[in-house]
Amino acid sequence: MTLCLPATPDGVAAAADLLRAGELVAFATETVYGLGGDATNGRALAAIFAAKGRPHFNPLICHFADAGAAFAHVQPNPLAEKLAAAFWPGPLTIVLPRRATSRVDMLAGAGLDTLAVRVPAHACAQALLCAAGVPVAAPSANRSGAVSPTEAAHVMADLGGRIAAVLDCGPAAIGLESTVLDLAGERPFLLRPGGVPIESIEAVIGAVARGITRAQAEASRGLRSPGLLESHYAPRLPVRLDAQSIGANEALLAFGAPLPGAGLTWNLSAGSNLSEAAARLFAGLRWLDEAAIAQGLARIAAMGVPAAGLGLAINDRLQRAAAPRKKDL
Numbered sequence: 001m002t003l004c005l006p007a008t009p010d011g012v013a014a015a016a017d018l019l020r021a022g023e024l025v026a027f028a029t030e031t032v033y034g035l036g037g038d039a040t041n042g043r044a045l046a047a048i049f050a051a052k053g054r055p056h057f058n059p060l061i062c063h064f065a066d067a068g069a070a071f072a073h074v075q076p077n078p079l080a081e082k083l084a085a086a087f088w089p090g091p092l093t094i095v096l097p098r099r100a101t102s103r104v105d106m107l108a109g110a111g112l113d114t115l116a117v118r119v120p121a122h123a124c125a126q127a128l129l130c131a132a133g134v135p136v137a138a139p140s141a142n143r144s145g146a147v148s149p150t151e152a153a154h155v156m157a158d159l160g161g162r163i164a165a166v167l168d169c170g171p172a173a174i175g176l177e178s179t180v181l182d183l184a185g186e187r188p189f190l191l192r193p194g195g196v197p198i199e200s201i202e203a204v205i206g207a208v209a210r211g212i213t214r215a216q217a218e219a220s221r222g223l224r225s226p227g228l229l230e231s232h233y234a235p236r237l238p239v240r241l242d243a244q245s246i247g248a249n250e251a252l253l254a255f256g257a258p259l260p261g262a263g264l265t266w267n268l269s270a271g272s273n274l275s276e277a278a279a280r281l282f283a284g285l286r287w288l289d290e291a292a293i294a295q296g297l298a299r300i301a302a303m304g305v306p307a308a309g310l311g312l313a314i315n316d317r318l319q320r321a322a323a324p325r326k327k328d329l
């Protein structure tokens with residue numbers, strides 16, 4: 001049975017006790033819900049991979065209450081320090097060389113010599129990290145390859161019965177995962193667009209390399225960020241992108257003024273606001289998938305979303321939702 005804990009001091013204390021005992025606890029961050037485990041406990045990390053059905057080659061992000069705690073486990077450079085000052089706490093993850101002294105279990109980095117570190121801003125996450133007093137490894141709290149959870153109910157639907165508890169902190173405000181930036185190499189590299197727009201990052205540290213293909217990524221340093229694997233965030237129904245019209249068997253994921261003729265619509269943002277669209281994306285994919293299947297529809301047609309600011313991350317998630325599924329490859 002999975003406990004649903006309230007975001008009260010008692011609920012947070014109970015969640016922290018469970019984490020320290022090696023159990024798994026899902027909790028909200030400002031991006032999406034994470035599936036937390038004590039990052040220094042190899043058994044807890046193995047349980048995260050098992051609960052998600054996640055391939056062991058895909059490393060986990062470690063969460064800390066502040067930059068000082070994070071940099072005790074990785075070696076920062078001046079760019080990382082600038083970014084931490086500008087965006088932490090917040091939706092930015094930085095990949096850096098791991099310190100030899102770090103107690104984080106090697107499973108978190110999936111055998112890489114780097115670690116991905118993040119300081120979340122959400123009050124619930126902050127309270128839990130402070131109470132737990134250990135680094136907390138947390139991938140998004142969904143089954144591997146499925147749509148990320150932005151509400152406690154999504155976590156329960158995916159992982160109920162497989163984890164000890166969910167700390168219910170209400171809906172995640174941003175709705176898209178953190179931006180993942182690799183600062184371990186010679187130049188900064190965008191591994192995943194996310195909650196901090198790349199334009200804001202470039203305003204602080206200058207140009208960031210991006211837009212590499214999966215083949216280039218794999219060639220550059222082993223499998224550089226397995227999160228680059230294409231099919232991900234996938235609802236059960238296939239997704240068609242940049243829809244200009246809507247077919248009789250399709251449900252509509254709209255942005256702005258909806259295309260005419262859809263029997264079933266989820267509008268990401270009627271006013272074409274990208275922050276609102278990001279916050280409503282994953283909940284919308286889940287809802288539309290369920291409702292469309294119940295109505296016997298065969299596909300989700302997604303209208304185009306501009307690729308600037310948060311739109312880059314929204315397009316990234318939509319492209320992966322539409323990519324050929326692993327079982328089709």
Ligand code: TXA
Pocket residue numbers: 029031032033034035058059060061091093095109112114115116118138139140141176177178179180191192224225226227228
């Ligand atoms: O917003 C978020 O980042 C959420 C919340 C819970 O913090 N977490 C999240 O974790 O999205 P996950 O596991 O779903 O995605 C982490 C991404 C993956 O693409 C993974 O491959 C990459 O970060 N990653 C983790 N460690 C890495 C490393 N050492 N080197 C390169 N990529 C890494």
Ligand code: MG
Pocket residue numbers: 139140148
């Ligand atoms: Mg994920």
